[in-house]
Amino acid sequence: MTSHERPIGVAVLGLGNVGSQVVRIIQDSADDLAARIGAPLVLRGVGVRRVADDRGVPVDMLTDNIEELVSRDDVDIVVELMGPVEPARKAILSALEQRKSVVTANKALMAVSTGELAQAAEHAHVDLYFEASVAGAIPVIRPLTQSLAGDTVLRVAGIVNGTTNYILSEMDSTGADYESALADASALGYAEADPTADVEGYDAAAKAAILASIAFHTRVTADDVYREGITKVTPADFASARALGCTIKLLAICERLTSDEGQQRISARVYPALVPLDHPLATVNGAFNAVFVEAEAAGQLMFYGQGAGGAPTASAVMGDVVMAARNRVQGGRGPRESRYAKLPISPIGFIPTRYYVNMNVTDQPGVLSAVAAEFAKREVSIAVVRQEEMVDDDGQRCGARIVVVTHQATDAALSETVAALADLDVVQRINSVLRMEGATNE
Amino acid sequence: MTSHERPIGVAVLGLGNVGSQVVRIIQDSADDLAARIGAPLVLRGVGVRRVADDRGVPVDMLTDNIEELVSRDDVDIVVELMGPVEPARKAILSALEQRKSVVTANKALMAVSTGELAQAAEHAHVDLYFEASVAGAIPVIRPLTQSLAGDTVLRVAGIVNGTTNYILSEMDSTGADYESALADASALGYAEADPTADVEGYDAAAKAAILASIAFHTRVTADDVYREGITKVTPADFASARALGCTIKLLAICERLTSDEGQQRISARVYPALVPLDHPLATVNGAFNAVFVEAEAAGQLMFYGQGAGGAPTASAVMGDVVMAARNRVQGGRGPRESRYAKLPISPIGFIPTRYYVNMNVTDQPGVLSAVAAEFAKREVSIAVVRQEEMVDDDGQRCGARIVVVTHQATDAALSETVAALADLDVVQRINSVLRMEGATNE
CATH class of the missing domain: 3.30.70.260 (ACT domain)
Structure with missing residues (x-):
């Protein structure tokens, strides 16, 4: 069956850690992917800023003309792994306008521009998937949008930033202060040269916005998220936390609040918090991520795994690519943006x-x-x-x-x-x- | 938009713990469900063995004529919650033949009859969803079939039976022997009058067959699963396990084995095993379930939550119902059975x-x-x-x-x-x- 189907063409934008792994999987797992999709998945080209022969991909697959690549007739799916907000936004909009399905891992973009992109996908009747934008390899978006589609989500509390979780775990287990734990994280490659986005909670806030949007069927952007970072947490806080039977975690919290009159509001916020040691999130250490969900019927759920890294993030991207490709072959589309509830967002x-x-x-x-x-x-x-x-x-x-x-x-x-x-x-x-x-x- | 769409009709078969909760959610969350689906979701009737006015559902909604209910023109989705294998199998086949989408929580049936049902669904071009058949409220089927669709699953190890996990947790924490822990479980309603299916591992084996089928794109039935129960586990075993830094869990294990020559085989097996205390599965206690997954790119993932009970299972059922209903409204279908790999199953x-x-x-x-x-x-x-x-x-x-x-x-x-x-x-x-x-x- 497979061989008779028209191939599904993929353009990958960006060839960093994640992009390289995505390209590798498309090539190494070609037979499996074709069997799962029902048609061959073919890499048409890779958009990069610098075309050179040392990129690990044949140089004739590379182009710095993103606009031309996403416009190719033989490209069905565009995988955006360039970051940050621009030029990613422009490339995705261009792809959607040309009826390409889009898969992205770009949380910063999804947290500010979700409405615009969702509308463009809707208008073009194509898929816009972004599982990899929150918690790397851990399936979170799909469980929230699909598995819990018949339930009422009450609360999402996630450890969604590996850098800060590494720093806090280190402070907890060794008694180190913030500065030396950050230095360790940098030395191990867990923290970037400028760690602001991680340690001040901006990265977690973007993910909180995405999670809250999905969980509560309401458009929430990063600006709606109350945010505090971890830079002021001290060894004395960990000692006090311990004495209280707690540890300290940077949490992204999305909550549904119901007033005595039955009015519903939502909250999205990020801050370091004391978490009891017997809570499932307390044992999520190092660079691991976890998302804890409470729903009316399902009760408590937790999803745990690697929240970052080239291969884990590529796994989430490829899951989206296969689903988008299947939809191209079989007809149909995945779930679209759901924002019917339009719940008010409560100030902190x-x-x-x-x-x-x-x-x-x-x-x-x-x-x-x-x-x-x-x-x-x-x-x-x-x-x-x-x-x-x-x-x-x-x-x-x-x-x-x-x-x-x-x-x-x-x-x-x-x-x-x-x-x-x-x-x-x-x-x-x-x-x-x-x-x-x-x-x-x- | 919603009000202009033709309603999606649902028939629920079975009115036990899960069925009652499904009926309740369809009624209590009607507005939310309609907004998420894009059309109203309407309960057409409930199939029961005993029609009576004390069932918590208006008596005119009840019928003992299952065949007639699933054949109604205004029924689009049949939710099978009757168990066991028969008469569920006959009802599902009849529904599929009449082009109804089917949602079931019936692991025993899915573990023996998956090929037959999948073919009928394929033939009729409708959805056959069964998220609730493994690990209750915990999204497991959807992450494996969709989120990991672009990855290679190496291993699935699950605590998928709440009864035995309760018994083993009790033996571990109190030093009780098997018989008294079983008696406690029975008293609390965690064990059935005849606990054989749970304590001998048949329930876990059915779930292992379903997980292995999905994870390895190969048809695996309950008979293919090697199985040992927990009845011979003693307090002395727990003492030894402790001394070795372990606890004991009944695990459903699905594994991909690659020979030195690159030949692939798979294994599906259920038995009580020593698990190191620092393994994420070791802290899954009581009636909770968890499924641990290792994939080539994603690395280690774990999904945790309530594996049984009326409301949690109903949450998983309703997620499937909403997805099946969306597909009816928008066109398209969810992923179908994938068994292209046809990997040989290794004897224990x-x-x-x-x-x-x-x-x-x-x-x-x-x-x-x-x-x-x-x-x-x-x-x-x-x-x-x-x-x-x-x-x-x-x-x-x-x-x-x-x-x-x-x-x-x-x-x-x-x-x-x-x-x-x-x-x-x-x-x-x-x-x-x-x-x-x-x-x-x-």
Whole structure:
């Protein structure tokens, strides 16, 4: 059967780690791919910035004329692996306008430009797949859009950035501070020369936007995502977390909130949070990723695997390529953008959450009472409080450290409380403020 | 748009735990489902053995005439939740012949009759979905058939039976023996009155057949799966496992084996195995399920969640229903059966595996040497050996216990070794033999 079918032509844009692996799989697994698709999958060309004979691909397959490559009549599927937002956006739009199906791993683009691209795909009646844009090899987009299509997703909490997870795991297991853990991550190739996108949570926020869009059938962009990075997390926070039976993870959280009147809103946010050690996300260490999903009927699900790297990301890209190719052969299309729900996105202040506050206070009677009063004034209930004496280098008492973990309150009430604490004379310093996620006692 | 589309009619066969939840979701989530499908999803009727007014569904929706229900012109999708193999098989075939798309959770049927049903679906050009047949709410079928469609699956190892996982978790955490852990499971509703299908591994074997078929593009039925149950696992095995840094899990294993000459074979097997505590499957406890996948490019993936129960299984069923309904509205079909690879299935004897052997021996010089000689004769290399003295009720030495863990060898060589050990005069008793899976040092 296979040999009689018209081949499906593929253009790959970008020949970095992922692009090279995609090209390799198309060539090495040609027979298997043809059998799975029902027609041969043929590489038509690779778009690169620099055409040269040392790229690991025959030089006559390379071109720096992206526009010409995506316009070829024998190209059915365009695989965009160039990043960043531009020139990827322009190339994808051009491909879609010419009725090519598109597969991309570009989370930054998908998180800002999803509406425009989805409309172009819709208009052209072609597929736009982006499984590899979130959590590398881990199937997340497809389970959310298809497997859970008959369920109501309540919450998605993901460890979706390998760099920060490596740094936090390292801080947890070795007691290292942030700077030296970052240096280790850089030395091992887990962090880029400029780590800002990872450590400040921009990468995770882009993925949170994509996940929230899909989970809640609402268009969410990166700008809608509340974001804090991991640069202020200290070894003392890990010590306190440990004492509370927790570790610290950078989480991308997408949540459906239902008011007492039944009004629904959603939240998408990224920040380092205390996670109880018995939560499935707590044991996801190093460069691994995991996405934890709670749905009304399904209950708790978790998807775990390698979130980055050439081969794992190429696996996700190739899954999309095979599905897009099958649709070309058999007719039909994959699921299109679903944004019918149009749920309002809640500002962080309205989100019910729990705070961990670590502060230095003067060592005198009435301090704990003054601190507790600030919580009580804003109706924030305290779950755990720990106070310990501090001594200076000469062994003299020089104050105390208080750690407070709250029950759930609105983020606004909690952050107001922290601001008020900072203004108290008896509080010398707020050492850190983190949120707590995933605890059952809320 | 939605309101102009012809409704998609659904017939549900079976009104047990899962069927009731499916009916509830179709009714409670009607607006969301219509928006996601692009047309209203309408329940046409429910097939039951006993029509009565106490079934939680209006009595005029019920019928005991399955044949008539699936033949109705206004039924587009038949959801089969009756089990067991018959009468489900007949109902599904009848539905497919009448060009209805079919969604089923029936693993026993899918594991014996997949070819026949797949052909009927192919002939009628309709969807046959069965996500709920393996691991309840956990998306496994769709990730394997779609997300990994461009990759090469090397291995699937799953905890796919909640009853046995509950029993083994209980034995591990409380030291209970098999009988009392089974009694607990029964009392909590985790085990059926006749637990044979679960504890003897038949349920897991059916799921292994389905997973192997999909992962390796080869038709595998339950009869092709090597199977051992958990009834002989003892508290002493758990104690030994602990000492070796392991726990014991009933695993469904599907593996691709490549000979030195590049010949490929596959294996599908179910047995209780020692699993290292640092393996992701080791921490999957209680009634939870998890499926661990290794693929060439993706590396290690794990899918975790609730493997049974009315609502979780209904979530998986409804995901399939929405996809089948979307295909009805938009045209197109989901992936069909893929069995092009037709890989030979290896008998258990040829499988490379590792054994754990626990035996009682007489306490005299030369015993360990005699035992070790039987392994050496068959070129089985020993990884760990532990010998400890046994004392009787009066505190007198009465022999010794030897625990051996081997490196990898063929299952045939290992089982021959165990048979030879049993014949040795110095071996009083082989207490137990288990395999070890998931250790890195093989």
